[in-house]
Amino acid sequence: xxxxxxxxxxxxxxxxxxxxxxxxxxxxxxxxxxxxxxxxxxxxxxxxxxxxxxxxxxxxxxxxxxxxxxxxxxxxxxxxxxxxxxxxxxxxxxxxxxxxxxxxxxxxxxxxxxxxxxxxxxxxxxxxxxxxxxxxxxxxxxxxxxxxxxxxxxxxxxxxxxxxxxxxxxxxxxxxxxxxxxxxxxxxxxxxxxxxxxxxxxxxxxxxxxxxxxxxxxxxxxxxxxxxxxxxxxxxxxxxxxxxxxxxxxxxxxxxx
Amino acid sequence: xxxxxxxxxxxxxxxxxxxxxxxxxxxxxxxxxxxxxxxxxxxxxxxxxxxxxxxxxxxxxxxxxx
Numbered sequence: 001x002x003x004x005x006x007x008x009x010x011x012x013x014x015x016x017x018x019x020x021x022x023x024x025x026x027x028x029x030x031x032x033x034x035x036x037x038x039x040x041x042x043x044x045x046x047x048x049x050x051x052x053x054x055x056x057x058x059x060x061x062x063x064x065x066x067x068x069x070x071x072x073x074x075x076x077x078x079x080x081x082x083x084x085x086x087x088x089x090x091x092x093x094x095x096x097x098x099x100x101x102x103x104x105x106x107x108x109x110x111x112x113x114x115x116x117x118x119x120x121x122x123x124x125x126x127x128x129x130x131x132x133x134x135x136x137x138x139x140x141x142x143x144x145x146x147x148x149x150x151x152x153x154x155x156x157x158x159x160x161x162x163x164x165x166x167x168x169x170x171x172x173x174x175x176x177x178x179x180x181x182x183x184x185x186x187x188x189x190x191x192x193x194x195x196x197x198x199x200x201x202x203x204x205x206x207x208x209x210x211x212x213x214x215x216x217x218x219x220x221x222x223x224x225x226x227x228x229x230x231x232x233x234x235x236x237x238x239x240x241x242x243x244x245x246x247x248x249x250x251x252x253x254x255x256x257x
Numbered sequence: 258x259x260x261x262x263x264x265x266x267x268x269x270x271x272x273x274x275x276x277x278x279x280x281x282x283x284x285x286x287x288x289x290x291x292x293x294x295x296x297x298x299x300x301x302x303x304x305x306x307x308x309x310x311x312x313x314x315x316x317x318x319x320x321x322x323x
Contacts, residue, residue, distance in 0.1 A: 021323045044319065073323065087297055092319065207322070
């Protein structure tokens with residue numbers, strides 16, 4: 001079955017997007033990426049350590065098959081995020097950005113007003129903007145109106161592993177959006193990713209759930225299967241929920257009756 | 258020559274180009290992005306972009322993130 005995942009005209013094989021942070025080692029990250037089947041990974045933009053020569057992350061990512069999505073993590077203002085996006089574009093040679101404008105240190109919830117503003121500016125500059133946002137349909141609509149190429153509502157706070165906290169909002173966001181909806185953050189285990197996809201999300205983005213698992217490579221494979229299963233279940237059309245039982249076996253011909 | 262490099266004051270042999278500065282710092286130009294006084298410099302321009310006294314330079318690369 002052909003079911004391409006297309007963002008801004010670019011088709012991806014996998015609906016699972018994974019991060020590159022917090023792995024026990026670069027080698028484990030590379031193996032997890034392979035197991036995940038992802039063909040897009042997020043990266044952060046940070047100052048080079050001038051005092052010592054460090055191994056490059058890019059030595060462990062096959063950029064001929066994996067698309068790099070630079071983020072603006074840890075930016076707290078639209079200006080910081082815009083500046084970081086411009087640097088990411090130059091470092092990565094693509095005009096895509098996972099836009100984050102954080103509004104609160106403890107929850108890492110976005111500053112949605114600044115996020116919409118930064119989206120508007122970057123879209124005008126020709127960026128393909130994928131904003132990380134909260135699970136608010138109104139904000140998602142504003143982001144789409146500002147030209148976002150996808151909207152990326154959180155399932156739960158970044159790194160929390162709490163799963164999809166507000167499934168109905170994700171469903172509403174999917175129903176109203178013309179651009180892809182990617183659930184970004186909050187996944188803890190495979191069933192969370194499956195739930196996101198069953199709700200109709202077009203993709204799922206995660207980092208900690210894989211990188212922080214006891215066996216990141218096994219979890220990466222679990223997530224790959226969960227995203228595929230959830231997508232298939234969504235397309236297959238689930239049965240309605242009912243309060244009482246409906247027998248699966250015939251009621252006639254029961255022995256001795 | 259005094260410059261501010263990634264937020265720290267630093268003396269570099271000057272005058273020099275951005276390309277020469279990266280070479281001096283043993284940094285592979287293909288793996289970084291550079292901002293000079295808050296404006297991103299295209300990689301193709303490193304050879305002919307002079308670094309001047311008191312310039313504020315940011316050199317970034319990709320690291321692991323989500």
